Amino acid sequence: MSTDNTSATPKEWQHRTSKQRLIIWVCWLALVALTVYCWQVMTESTIWAFVADAPRQAADLGARMMPPKWSYINVLWVPLWHTLNIATLGTLIGVALAVPVAFLAARNTTPSRAIVRPIALFIIVSSRSINSLIWALLLVSIIGPGILAGIVAIGLRSIGFVAKLLYEAIEETDITQIEAITATGASRAQVVNYGILPQILPALYGISVFRWDINIRESTILGLVGAGGIGLQLQASLNVLAWPQVTLIFIVILATVVVSEWVSAKVRHAII
Amino acid sequence: MLRVDALSKTYATGDKALDSVSFTVEAGQVVGLIGPSGAGKSTLIRCVNRLVEPTSGSVHLNNQAITGLSRKQLGEMRRRIGMIFQEYALVERLTVMENVLSGRLGYVSFWRSFLRKFPAEDVQQAYALLDRVGLIQHANKRADALSGGQRQRVGIARALEQNPELLLVDEPTASLDPKTSRSIMRLIVGICQERNLPAIINIHDVVLARQFTQRLIGLQDGKVVFDGLPSELDDSVLTRIYGEEDWTAIEGDRAEDAESAEDESVA
Numbered sequence: 001m002s003t004d005n006t007s008a009t010p011k012e013w014q015h016r017t018s019k020q021r022l023i024i025w026v027c028w029l030a031l032v033a034l035t036v037y038c039w040q041v042m043t044e045s046t047i048w049a050f051v052a053d054a055p056r057q058a059a060d061l062g063a064r065m066m067p068p069k070w071s072y073i074n075v076l077w078v079p080l081w082h083t084l085n086i087a088t089l090g091t092l093i094g095v096a097l098a099v100p101v102a103f104l105a106a107r108n109t110t111p112s113r114a115i116v117r118p119i120a121l122f123i124i125v126s127s128r129s130i131n132s133l134i135w136a137l138l139l140v141s142i143i144g145p146g147i148l149a150g151i152v153a154i155g156l157r158s159i160g161f162v163a164k165l166l167y168e169a170i171e172e173t174d175i176t177q178i179e180a181i182t183a184t185g186a187s188r189a190q191v192v193n194y195g196i197l198p199q200i201l202p203a204l205y206g207i208s209v210f211r212w213d214i215n216i217r218e219s220t221i222l223g224l225v226g227a228g229g230i231g232l233q234l235q236a237s238l239n240v241l242a243w244p245q246v247t248l249i250f251i252v253i254l255a256t257v258v259v260s261e262w263v264s265a266k267v268r269h270a271i272i
Numbered sequence: 273m274l275r276v277d278a279l280s281k282t283y284a285t286g287d288k289a290l291d292s293v294s295f296t297v298e299a300g301q302v303v304g305l306i307g308p309s310g311a312g313k314s315t316l317i318r319c320v321n322r323l324v325e326p327t328s329g330s331v332h333l334n335n336q337a338i339t340g341l342s343r344k345q346l347g348e349m350r351r352r353i354g355m356i357f358q359e360y361a362l363v364e365r366l367t368v369m370e371n372v373l374s375g376r377l378g379y380v381s382f383w384r385s386f387l388r389k390f391p392a393e394d395v396q397q398a399y400a401l402l403d404r405v406g407l408i409q410h411a412n413k414r415a416d417a418l419s420g421g422q423r424q425r426v427g428i429a430r431a432l433e434q435n436p437e438l439l440l441v442d443e444p445t446a447s448l449d450p451k452t453s454r455s456i457m458r459l460i461v462g463i464c465q466e467r468n469l470p471a472i473i474n475i476h477d478v479v480l481a482r483q484f485t486q487r488l489i490g491l492q493d494g495k496v497v498f499d500g501l502p503s504e505l506d507d508s509v510l511t512r513i514y515g516e517e518d519w520t521a522i523e524g525d526r527a528e529d530a531e532s533a534e535d536e537s538v539a
Contacts, residue, residue, distance in 0.1 A: 179323055180361035180427075184434060185351035185378025190385050194374050198365040 061243070068251060069244035076233060076252055083229035083256070086150040086222065087215040093151065094158025094215075095208045101163040106170035108178075109196065120163075127160030132218045136227035150227035154215050161214075162207050169203035170196060205271045213264035220253045273298055274320070274438055274470050279329035281315050281494075289315040291494040292329065297438075300468040302461050304475050304485035304502070308514050311491040313474045317440045320472070321353045322346060333438055351378035354431030356460070358443035360423040362415040368426050369411045372398040375433030394433070401429040405459065421452035428459060432467075439464060439471035445480060453477070457484040478510070478522055 016024070103109045105120035136153035143149050173196055181195035223231020230249060237245040274297040281290040289312040297303050305313050318324035320331050322338060331338040338349055354375070362371050376394045377385055384390065390398075402408045405425035410418060415426060424444060431439060441460060445453035457473075461484050464471045475481045481488060482502040490498030490505075490513035497512050498505070510519045 174364075176357060176359060176361040177363050180355065180357055180430075181363065181374055181377065183321055183323060183350055183353070183355040183440075184375050184430070185347045185349070186374070186385075187347060187377075187382060189382045190377045193382070193386055194363060194366070194370075194377065198363050201365070 065243040065247045067244065068247040069242070070248065072245045072248050073252070076230065076249065079223070079228075079230040079233050080252060080256065082147050082150075083219050083223075083231075084216070086147055086154055086219040086227075086229050087212060087260075090151045090154025090219065091158055091208060091212040091215050093155030094211065095162050095204075097155070098159045098162035098166060099204070101159060102166035102170060103192070105163060105167040108173070108175075109170055109192070120167075124160045124163045124167075127156055127158075128164065129160075130157070132157040132215075133221060133225060136222045137225045140226045145226035145228070147228035150219060150222045150229055153222060153227055154219055157218070158211050158215060162211055165207045166200065166204060169200045169207075173199040202271050206268050209264045209267045213260050216260040217257055220256070273334060274472070275332040275335075276316075276320070277330045277332075279316070279319055279331065280327050281312070281319055281324060282327045289494055290319065290326070293491075293494070293496055294329075295489060295496065295499060297470040297472060299470050300465065301487060302464050302471045302473060302485050304473050304481035304488045305491060306475060306478060306481050306488055306513060307491035309476070312494040313476075313491055314442060316491065317355075317442050317472060317474050320438075320440055321350050321355060347378055351434055352437045354434045354436030354439045356424070356427050356431050356439065356441040356444050358446045360415075360420070360427045362423055362426055362430070364416040365414060367412050367414055368402070368407060368418070369398060371415050371426050372401060372429045372433050375430045378434070397435075398429070398433055401432050402426075404432075404463075405429050420448050421456065424448065424452075424456050425459070428456075428463070432463065436469065439469050441471060441473040443474050443476065445475070445477065453480060454483075461485070478505070 101120050101123055104111070104116050105124060107113065107117070110117040110120070132153050135156050136149055139149040139153050143152070177199065178191060178195035181191050186194065219229050219231075221231045221234075223229045223233065224235050226232070230253065234246065234249045237243075237249060276296070277294050279290055279293045280288070282288045293312075293316060295303075305316065307313050315324055319326040320338065322341075326339060329339070333349070333352065336349070338346075341349055363374065366374075370388065373388075373390050373394060375398075376390055380390060380394075399408060399411070402411055405428055407418075407422060407425055407429070410422065415423060418426065427444075439460070444460060445456055448456060457480060460471065460473065463469070473481070473485060475485075482505060485502060488498065488500065488502050488505060489496055490509065492513050498509050500509075507519050510522065511517070
């Protein structure tokens with residue numbers, strides 16, 4: 001017990017020091033200034049006559065889009081099936097490649113923090129930083145237009161997403177369970193199989209289904225760059241200004257996404 | 273027989289957890305390791321099977337050195353050392369049976385263990401052990417469906433499934449109620465006597481330690497400050513291990529222990 005503490009009891013208590021308060025105030029000020037500046041940049045290049053005209057244009061387009069051309073659905077079944085295949089096979093490829101990458105990237109399982117881990121992290125970042133539409137654009141020019149380009153694009157895009165979430169799950173595993181398996185004299189592979197895998201399996205299933213759900217949405221537009229699926233039909237209809245067909249495609253995409261989201265929610269609920 | 277010679281451990285942070293610790297444990301002897309939090313009890317136990325790598329000193333099990341073994345040899349050595357953990361350390365999402373069979377991992381190939389195709393005698397032994405710890409009807413339940421006491425029994429069965437030559441036990445009763453704690457301690461000590469196993473039990477409950485162990489080692493700041501019979505653990509020794517405190521309640525227990533021990537010997 002030092003006497004200093006007892007004699008110099010502070011009279012009041014404040015949540016933050018005055019320096020912290022100043023910093024917070026400056027940050028808010030900067031944010032407001034940035035907003036004002038951005039607003040100016042935006043309005044500079046805006047033609048206000050067009051904006052004023054917007055409601056009328058929207059109504060006009062809406063009128064041309066209605067009613068949907070329901071008979072067109074017969075043309076859509078095959079592209080829709082292709083879209084589902086692109087999403088599903090792409091997800092499978094992505095997950096299969098992401099699992100080893102995740103183990104190489106996780107601090108507690110990587111064989112080398114100095115060399116292997118940075119490489120694995122680089123794979124994750126490069127996969128994540130490129131949108132699947134751009135992956136598809138590249139792949140269409142490399143392996144030609146069609147479903148394969150779409151599948152590979154979705155697969156490459158998924159690696160980063162799945163590997164990142166999975167390696168975080170691996171790093172959060174309970175060390176004592178792994179220690180216990182190690183203490184039995186198990187080999188490295190057996191420690192992964194018995195100590196780590198059971199702990200991350202729910203996360204792996206959850207992440208995969210979540211990514212599949214996202215991939216369904218992404219694969220609907222891959223056709224715009226020639227990578228197969230329902231997007232091809234969308235582009236064809238847009239090119240000939242067949243607005244009632246576009247409406248039907250929107251409806252079909254919406255229905256597919258709703259169903260996939262429902263499936264993914266059900267599956268994740270069943271696992272966790 | 274376990275022999276520990278001048279074992280020291282200094283962590284990368286500079287903390288000296290163990291300072292030249294030496295002792296031997298004979299077959300069938302159950303040694304309680306007591307001491308305040310941070311005295312190095314956990315580190316000591318983990319240095320024996322090298323879950324923590326000791327800085328210097330040596331450990332021998334049945335005259336075979338554990339320190340200095342290669343990675344592969346260490347795996348073979350670890351198969352011979354059963355370990356029981358605080359908070360059980362079961363793989364929560366595996367079944368009780370898989371947890372017990374994981375004690376055989378060092379003996380089966382990766383693919384056999386991956387496919388859960390363990391040799392028939394391993395499975396038979398696992399059933400026998402589950403029967404011994406009273407959990408045979410729970411064999412196919414998931415480990416996280418069991419209560420604390422039951423989980424620790426699975427942990428004991430897993431360690432015994434290895435057919436160990438030594439048991440390392442780290443705070444086996446830390447999260448159990450007093451009654452369950454006693455039944456778990458009775459089980460561990462009973463098994464050690466049945467199999468003539470040496471055991472080191474890391475335990476912070478002095479009363480429990482005195483009731484169930486044959487010998488106590490007191491650690492304080494990484495050094496052995498007491499090594500003797502539970503009956504020798506008096507006021508001055510407790511103060512040496514833990515520091516100045518009023519020990520009358522524990523002393524009272526000691527008198528009762530002595531009486532009940534006499535009763536038992538009479539009976």
